[in-house]
Amino acid sequence: MITDLHRIGIKFLTARGDDIPLTDFIPIFHAWIQEGKLEDVMIDVAEYSHVPAGPGTMLIAHEGNYAIDETGNRRGFVYYSKQEVSGDNLADRLAVVCRKNLAACKLLEAEDTFKDRLAFDFGRIEIFFNDRLNGPNSDETWQAFEPVLKSFMARLYPNTDFEARYETGDPRERFSVSVSLQDDAASAEDLLARL
Amino acid sequence: MTTWKETLKDEMPAELAQEIDTFETQIGLKKQGKIDDKLFAETRLRRGAYGQRYDNGQRHDGVETRELHYPTAATKGPDTLWDAPGMMRIKIPFGGMNAEQMDVMADLAEEYSDAICHVTTRQDIQLHYIHIDDTPDLQRRLAAVGITTREACGNGVRNVTACPISGVCNDESFDVTPYSKAMAFFLLGHPDTQDFGRKFKVAFSGCKGKACGLTNIHDLGFIARKKMVDGEEKRGFEMYVGGGLGAVPYEAKPFDEFVPETEILPLAQAISRVFARLGEKRNRGRARIKFLIDKIGIDEFRRLVLAEREILPHDERWTGYLDDVRAWEETPVKEPAELTTGVSDAQFETWRATNIYRQKQKGYTTVTVALPLGDLTSWQMRQLADIARKYCGDNVRLTVEQNIVLRWVAEADLPAVYRELEHVGLAQPGAGTIFDVVSCPGTDTCKLGISSSRGLAGELHERLATRYQQFDSAIQGLRIKISGCFNSCGQHHLADLGFYGVSRKVGGRTVPHFRVVLGGQWENNGGSYGLTVGAVPSKRVPDFVDRITEKYLAEREGEQESFQAFIQRFGKRELKKVLDEFSAVPPYEMDPSYYSDWRDPREYSITDIGVGECAGEVVSRIDFDLQNAERLYFEAQLQHEEGNYQKADETAFQAMVVAAGGLVRLENQDVPDEADKVVPEFRKRFYDTGLFHDKYAGGKFAEYLFNRYEDTNREYTADKVRLLLEETQLFIEAAHACNTRLIEQASAERKAKLDKD
Structure with a gap:
């Protein structure tokens, strides 16, 4: 049942910055831990630059994992929850996960190291479920999730058209939906204000 | 709510499902504070759930050590916080996997870990950053495809490894795969392997000359051999014992040059008994079997084992597995076909x-x-x-x-x-060459890590991969292995160029270093260990690798001189000179990069080193039995609450039998947990002798067990079962008390003996 889902992930693809070495993110994440920049209990940095199309450089937290991620050969910033997420329903929980991701993206874009070199396209979003029990990669999940997605997107981008694309593809892969906006995307700050 | 337990109930072998349910109950009991920290730590370790760096809730962030504010203060072991992520070690006997298992492994890594599957130096798979609450479901999903994590960590028999090309190898005597599989499942959960003071590792090799299964570094190693007996070719094994790496590496000693295939399981069992009985339990640093053998000598050890073998109760499995051996075969999906056309790529x-x-x-x-x-x-x-x-x-x-x-x-x-x-990004060349660098997890995730072995390995991998084609073939074929500390999980002793993490103080600051171990032998089952020379700062290791390999190329005596031979000829004195070129550390003010480790910009500190869990907790079998009795008692309470009185009655009785059985096995280890076997033994050894008697209540608590055992006409009413539950609790308490008395008595006797001596 997707109503029981808590292992939710959101990825914002990069608008620029794909050429920045993954190892350049290591000191940034360490500094975030040092300075307590994020609301989660941040634990450590894990580095997988040696693995192609992998989870990249990760900031491991108790509540979930943050990463400059290259899964699917698409670089973006990802956050996925590994614990129960607050919220009465899936749309609320999705908003919590999204808010955490946006907060990290905003910080990253503001880092001096990446000034003018790194930006995220908040109009290109991937949403996925790390839970094959409650959210298998199937049309049924998509049918159940589509109204939730609409409700969530109405909050994130009110009065803006978007296109959601779900393809089962390899059924073993986790359930994943790509969302793209018809109009220009908002900034992380604006989106955070809406959540 | 759908659960994995329900979803997979028909796919899991019943025994594995039961074990995992038991573990889940133990997690529940621990949360209620009903299991002691040490006991739970060893319990989870024996389920493969290992601790990870920072799980004491503290982390040095480069400036100072700070608290990690996890949601709860609960613990899952001494100084190990409940919410701190841990590592799940998944043992894969002989490294054999099928496609379905690989699919499941991928799912588990994605859902519970960080989407990375890590292959270890002992043919396990490790998943990191896993919450303890997720482990029962993770284990169920593995069980559904025939994998158990039981005894992957802790003081038991670890994964049984074997040569990965066994069965297809040109040099082997015969395929050791089915033997290693039989050994793995024979020793798994075996009563005689539950009381070790430390871990125990077993390996199988198909031949003697290649690296194969690395039997030389194992507690128990088997090398396949054939022998003509009465004109008939017989299969057997050259058997070795007492090898091991770690801070004090020992090469394995020959136990027998030919052990028939019918004898390998009973001999392993006899060795387990001797190790459990005589192995060190208090001093963790001396508790591996290699120290026992060193102490008493291989001849005395062999004598003890063979004597034990003589008195072992017969077990059908000792030879029963041979049917599986004869039937063992692998099925290719394609017909054989040689590559006859050239490939211009x-x-x-x-x-x-x-x-x-x-x-x-x-x-x-x-x-x-x-x-x-x-x-x-x-x-x-x-x-x-x-x-x-x-x-x-x-x-x-x-x-x-x-x-x-x-x-x-x-x-x-x-x-x-x-x-x-x-x-899919998996066509990297250079397998088994200089840039196929092996590394343990080191400071990335290991509590014992001193230096960043993975950081260094990643750096070397990157640098050497780009230059690989330019290297002479003598350099291409060298092996580099790195451990984060002296415990040798990266098997640095067996590498041409081995490194292990150490630290040095320079100008009041700590600097990450690696100690250099050169000229180890990979061939001959890890035939000899390298020469330990000095230490170099972490950041100079790549330069040192360049220098020593150049020197080898330039100064070797002909193309036939191996790196190992070169190192031996070159000698420690000359090696020291090379090392000295790289050992200087500039002051922090001149170059602070020396004061942080590879791919970790924090100013280096060793304050994060914790108490490792490799050694597990010394928990004797009686502790597990009493814990098991407690769990059964708890389950009986639940069954009573649910109105299932007969089941509650039976479970409560079983709890008493298990507790009594634990005590009985202190004197007679061959008694199984069957009431008809345990109760008479318990009466004879603990009741009639007065050992179980309470100072005030006398033998009353033991009588609860006898009364229930002898009551063949039970009535299963709520009140009667409630009474039995109360008696069960008192009986288990009395068993705990009896055990404590016995320990104190033994301790007093030891002290008296010492005083007398």
Whole structure:
């Protein structure tokens, strides 16, 4: 049942910055831990630059994992929850996960190291479920999730058209939906204000 | 709410399902504070749930040590916080995996870990950053595809390893795979392996001359041999004991030059008994079997083992497994076919030169999928499973060099396999060469890590990969292995160039270093250990590698002189000179980069080193039995609450039997947990002798057990069962008290003896 889902992930693809070495993110994440920049209990940095199309450089937290991620050969910033997420329903929980991701993206874009070199396209979003029990990669999940997605997107981008694309593809892969906006995307700050 | 337990109930072997339910109950009991920290730590370790760095809730962030504010203050072991992520070690006997298992591994890594599957130097898979509450479901999903994590950590028999090309090897005596499998499942959960003071590692090799199963570094090693007996060829094994790496490496000692195949299981059992009985339990640093053998001598050890073997109660499994051995075969998915046409692809040829092994079966090859630092993503694991399905079937093995091999690939399919591996980023050439660097997790995740072995390995891998083609073949073939500390999980003693993490104080600051171990032998089952020379700062290790390899190339005595021979000839004095070129550390103000480790910009500190869990907790079998009794009692309470009185009654009785059985086995270890066996033994040894008697209540609590045992006309009413539950609780308490008295008595006797001496 997707109503029981808590292992939710959101990825914002990069608008620029794909050429920045993954190892350049290591000191940034360490500094975030040092300075307590994020609301989660941040634990450590894990580095997988040696693995192609992998989870990249990760900031491991108790509540979930943050990463400059290259899964699917698409670089973006990802956050996925590994614990129960607050919220009465899936749309609320999705908003919590999204808010955490946006907060990290905003910080990253503001880092001096990446000034003018790194930006995220908040109009290109991937949403996925790390839970094959409650959210298998199937049309049924998509049918159940589509109204939730609409409700969530109405909050994130009110009065803006978007296109959601779900393809089962390899059924073993986790359930994943790509969302793209018809109009220009908002900034992380604006989106955070809406959540 | 749907659960994995319900979803997979028909797919899990009943025994595995029961074990996992039990573990889940133990987690519940621990949360209620009903299990002691030490006991729970060893319990979870024996389920493969290991601690990770910072799980004491503290982390040095480069400036100071700070608290990690986890949601709860609960613990899952001494100084180990409940919410701190841990590592799950998944033992894969002989490294053998099938495609379905690979798919599941990929899912688990994605859902509970960080989407990375890490292959270890003992053919396990490790998943990191896992919450303890997720482990029962994770284990259920593994159980549904025939994998258990039982005894993957802790003081038990670890994964039984074997040569990854056994069965297809040109040099082997015979395929050791079915023997290693039989050994793994015979020793798994065996009562005689539950009371060790430390871990115990077993390995199988098909031949003596190659690296194969690395029997020389194992507690118990078997090398396949054939022997003519009365004109008939018999299979057996050359058997070795007491090898091991770690801070004090020991080469294994020969136990017997030929042990018939019918005797390997009972001898392993006899060795387990001797180790459990005589092995060190208090001093963790001296508790491996190698120290016992060193102390009493191999001849005395052999005598004790053979004497124990004589009195072992017969077990059908000792020889029963031989039917499986005879029936063992692997099924390729393709017909054999040689590659007869040329392939004009230089990259393919580079890969083919290092990653392909021509099997003894004509037309078939074994493909090594070289994994950088032993890692692959969930997606890669799934794709690899598909490649296996298409080209080699379920014939996949993990290797001790942290790679994966696909066996039974038709040689004619190699170009296609290469293309498909390349497509998923798994066609890295150089398997078993200088840039296929092996490394333990080190400071990345290990509590004992001193220096960043993975950081250094990643750096060396990157640098050497780009220059590989320019190297002389003598350099290309060298092996580098790195451990984060002296415990040798990276097997640095066996490498041409081995390194292990240490630290040094320079100008009041701590600087990460690696101690250099040169000229270890990989061949001959890890035949000899390298020469330990000095230490170099972490940041100078790549330069040192360049220098020593250049020196070898320039100064070796002819092309035939191996690196190992060169190191021996060159000698420690000369090596020290080379080392000295790199040992200086500039002041922090001049170059602060020396004061942080590879791929970790925090100013280096060793304050994060914690108490490792490799050693597990010393928990005797009686502690587990009493814990098991407590769990059964708890389950009986639940059954009573649910109105299932008969079941509650039976479970409560079983709890008493288990507690009594634990005590009985202190004197007679062969008594199984059956009431008809335990109760008479308990009466004889503990009731009639007064050992169980309470100071005030006398033998009353024991009578609860006898009364229930003798009551053949039970009534299962709520009140009667409630009464039995109360009696059960009192009986278990009395068993605890009896155990405590026995321990104190033994301790007093020891002290008196010492005083007398």
